[in-house]
Amino acid sequence: MQESKMTWGQALRVYLKPKVLAMFFLGFSAGLPFLLVFSTLAAWLTDYGVSRTTIGFFGLVGLTYSIKFAWAPVIDHLRIPFFNGLLGKRRSWLLLSQLGIALCLFFLANLNPQLALTKIALIAVAVAFCAASQDVVIDAFRIESASEELQGAMAANYVFGYRVALLVAGGGALYIADIADWSTSYLSMAGLMGVGIITTLIVAEPDHTKAAELAKPFERAWIERIWGSGEHSGLKEWFVKAVICPVIDFFKRNGRFALILLLLIGIYRISDLAMGVMANPFYLDLGFSKTDIFQIVKVFGFFFSILGAYLGGLLVVHYGIMRPLILGAVMVAATNLLFAHMAQIGPDKNWLAILISADNVSAGISNTVFIAYLSSLVNQEYTATQYALFSSLMTLPGKFISGFSGIVVDSMGYSVFFTYAAILGIPAVLLAVYVWWRDNRKAEVDTPTTS
Known part of the structure; x- marks a missing residue:
């Protein structure tokens, strides 16, 4: 890239x-x-x-x-x-x-x-x-x-x-x-x-014409490999084209590295999703009123989430995808530490405004950049299928872990919980850095040298 x-x-x-x-x-x-x-x-x-x-x-x-x-x-x-x-x-x-x-x-x-x-x-x-x-x-x-x-x-x-x-x-x-x-x-x-x-x-x-033409030999080869040569029912051919080929195509294009990409997709938002369900209980338990939550978290936060989304779009256009992807992973993990600090200082509205600003900007940047990254991984002949699989995978681990968030809060408190949530983001940062390094190295190898 x-x-x-x-x-x-x-x-x-x-x-x-x-x-x-x-x-x-x-x-x-x-x-x-x-x-x-x-x-x-x-x-x-x-x-x-x-x-x-x-x-x-x-x-x-x-x-x-x-x-x-x-x-x-x-x-x-x-x-x-x-x-x-x-x-x-x-x-x-x-x-x-x-x-x-x-x-x-x-x-x-x-x-x-x-x-x-x-x-x-x-x-x-x-x-x-x-x-x-x-x-x-x-x-x-x-x-x-x-x-x-x-x-x-x-x-x-x-x-x-x-x-x-x-x-x-x-x-x-x-x-x-x-x-x-x-x-x-x-x-x-x-x-x-x-x-x-x-x-x-x-x-x-x-325009789907080019992608469809490029996919025809690939699909025909797999139809014959699975069902044998000769004519087959429309349902059999459709199943291979629509269900089997999108998965095979992803692994064929990426090889064993596809497993690394799937791991990155699964853990990239884990730090954000793991703490999301505890946000409103945290504000209330800390002593903020429902009006405070509406005004600062919902309304004030809305504008900063939009700001973050547009910043993410600008960063992708200016720098490409990978560096903003790393930045988004770092910011999401780091903002959890602000939540941990907030748990120590109590219901300070100024600190809540700072926290919500940072959290929504980081979430806006990371979400926008990650959407762009997932978009770059799909084959346009199988866009809907591959992207739907990616978008489902990106939320499953985080949602699963979030189910245990109440146990951690009840036993250890909010400060420890948000610190753990920040630590959960470290593997995503390291993996994003590795993918960026690998892409750069591959680009250098693929670029012909001139004497």
């Missing part, structure tokens, strides 16, 4: 490119349904007297997002009749998933939790399925629409749009429900899916 890309002026102008601007609106479309089947839906059910136990079971809807890789091969290789001819592979899937979200939200708006709780649960799963499918398509569309050097900027705009949508679907939906009713609130959210639909109709379909 090249490490020097553009001047700072050129890097800033990247954000004005139409394909980069479009990612803000697609990010908004991706973020809007998320809270509408989680915390916002929980608030609606609470208003109608649904039990806490039942509301808790609605949290299982989130599993849909975690297993989206299971149907990503279908999205990668199945063409939707009629729509594919009009819009192309990615845009037709985008439009279908967005219309599905809008329609399901419309149905939700016309239901009463006291009379149709089962229907609400089923439709919530349908919203989550369509939303997770939309995520798969948007990731593939983003990677295929722009070169590697623009991926940081594309990711930054996507994150910005996603964050704005979370504010709208969280605070905005609650506000509408307060001044009107829940039906009006969810109807409004269904209407706002028009942002994504209009964007899908305007943007250009990525």
